[in-house]
Amino acid sequence: MVMLLTTVTIDLLHGYRVVDRIRESLEDSIERQSLVREFRLDELPQLSAKFDKLLTLLLKTEEEHDTTIKTQIANLLQDTMEIITQDIMKNGQGILKDENRDNQLFANLNLDSIKDEAWREKCVRLQLLLTTKESAIYVPTNLEARRRITFFANSLFMKMPRAPQVRSMMSFSVLTPYFKEEVLFSTEDLHKKNEDGISILFYLRKIYPDEWKNCLERIKFVPKDEESLKSRMDEISPWASYRGQTLTRTVRGMMYYRRALEIQCIQDKIDIAKLDRQRTTTSYQEGGNIVDMALAIADIKFTYVVSCQVYGMQKVSKNLKDKACYLNILNLMIMYPSLRIAYIDEVEAPTKNGTTEKTYYSVLVKGVGEKYDEEIYRIKLPGKPTDIGEGKPENQNHAIIFTRGEALQAIDMNQDNYLEEAFKMRNVLEEFGSDKYGKSKPTILGLRE
Known part of the structure; x- marks a missing residue:
């Protein structure tokens, strides 16, 4: 608000003095932690209403800025100053008296700054902040959604390195070891009852009742009984798998990193709001090119x-x-084209003396088309990796060669990730090059699950 007042009064020495004195009083109170004692914050709604009217007038087109509107703006500015100095500030009564003694404030307004498109956008944002009222209906009923939003909002106040543009950030890989755990819950898995007569699907529906309701709403299905659910298991199975310890859940979570980078890369290159306002063929083509570049x-x-x-x-x-x-893993590769699967291939190879022996390879594959995988790399191993060390570490070791980038994150099969947390990855990676550590740069970073 202070910035807006400065914008429309910057050419008026006395008007600027008033705004500057208000700003100094505000900053001084914040520094001394006496804001609540020195300002009547219950008067803010009155100030907000005046600002809403002021912004409405300022956002009118240039042709409408006639003498009448300028007079209305001047009156609103005067009223705003009086509310701030007399009603809100407990010790601000003397500010207007000192400046009004020999001069009339806001007599000659200069509105040239408002013609600037950037400033008009700031005015629009400010008006939205003032006029958009919070309502209980906009608060998520889901407790997990509330927890995630609260955690993310609070985490933004952490001291963390400034994020570079995506093209300038460190490249990184994520590696997840998998053996024979569940990939995707099958229909049989979800309906099979344990010794207590409870199935996985029944349990998940009771634990996540609101999410189950949302799932049925998304797939536009109203089940008549338990048996009728089996007709829509292709859509229900992923919902259940995302809430269990499955590979599908982990892959979806880790692929949020890529989605976050795509969004951030687009934001680095384009003003999405401006593009949406233009809505021209050229603007859409430009947006399409930027999206392709972001994907790359x-x-x-x-x-x-x-x-x-x-x-x-x-x-x-x-x-x-x-x-x-196998089919479920293949479907994951097809669903996420950038996902890569590494495995140990065992081949019977002929020897010089005419016999055969087992030869082991590290193989990297990707999904192709709708139902095939394609080999990318094949590296011969000196022996069976799991005979050298333990299963899980060697499962990771043979696949490390297929990772790329300057950093590597090891993620267990039962872990998940959130899109909002993936947005912070650029900041996290900057810790490796932070100057605050001096010459001893960190080589390992620990993150909470």
């Missing part, structure tokens, strides 16, 4: 590799459970 930069800056040690065995297995895991 996100692929350069982020890589996600899941080390599925037995993926090759599951692919050729006749066991229905293994085959289902």
Whole structure:
């Protein structure tokens, strides 16, 4: 508000003095932690109403800035000053008296600054902040949603490194080891009852009743009974899997990193609000080109590799459970084209003496089309990795060669991630190059799950 008053009065020496004295009083009170004692904050709604009227007049087109409107603006500015100095400030009565003694404030307004598009946008934002009223209906009923919003909002006040543009940030990879855990809950898994007669789907519906209701609303389905749910399991199974310890949940969470980078890259390059206002063919083409560029930069800056040690065995297995895991992992690669799967391939290779021996390879694959995987790299190993060390570490070790970038994040199969937290990854990576550590730059960073 002080900035706005300065904008419309900057050419008036006395008007500027008033605004400057108000600003100094406000900053001094904040510094001395006496704001509540020295300002009557219950008068702010009255000030807000005046500012709303003032902003409405300022945002009128240039042709409408006639003498009548300028007079109305001057009166509103005078009223605003009186509210601030007399009603809100407990010790501000003398400010207007000193300046009004020999001069009439706001007699000659200069509104040239308001013609600037950037300032007009600031006025629009300020008016939205003043006029948009909070309502209980806009508060999420879901407790988890409230927790996430609260945590994210509070975390923005942390001291953290400034985020660079996406093209200038450190590139990084995420590596997740996987063996034979659940990839996606099947219909049988969700309806199978335990010794207490409770199925996974029944349990999840009771734990997340509002989210279950939202799920049914999204898929536009009203179940008649338990049996009718089986007809929509293709849509219900992912919902349940995202709430269990499955690979599907982890992959979705980690791929939020890529989505966050895409959004941030677009924001680095374009004024989305301005593009939306223009709505021309050229603007849409420009937006499309920037989106394509954002996708490419996100692929350069982020890589996600899941080390599925037995993926090759599951692919050729006749066991229905293994085959289902293979197909579910393949579907994940197709759903997320930038996802990469690393596995250990065991091949019977001929030797010089005519016999055969087992040869082991680290293989990296990606999804292609709608139902195929494609081999990208194949690296011969000196032996079976799991014979050298323990299963999980060696499952990670053989796949590290397929990761890219300057940083590597190790994520367990049962972990998840949130989009709002993924937005902070640029800030986190800046810790590696922060000057506050001097010559001893950190090489390992710990993050809460």
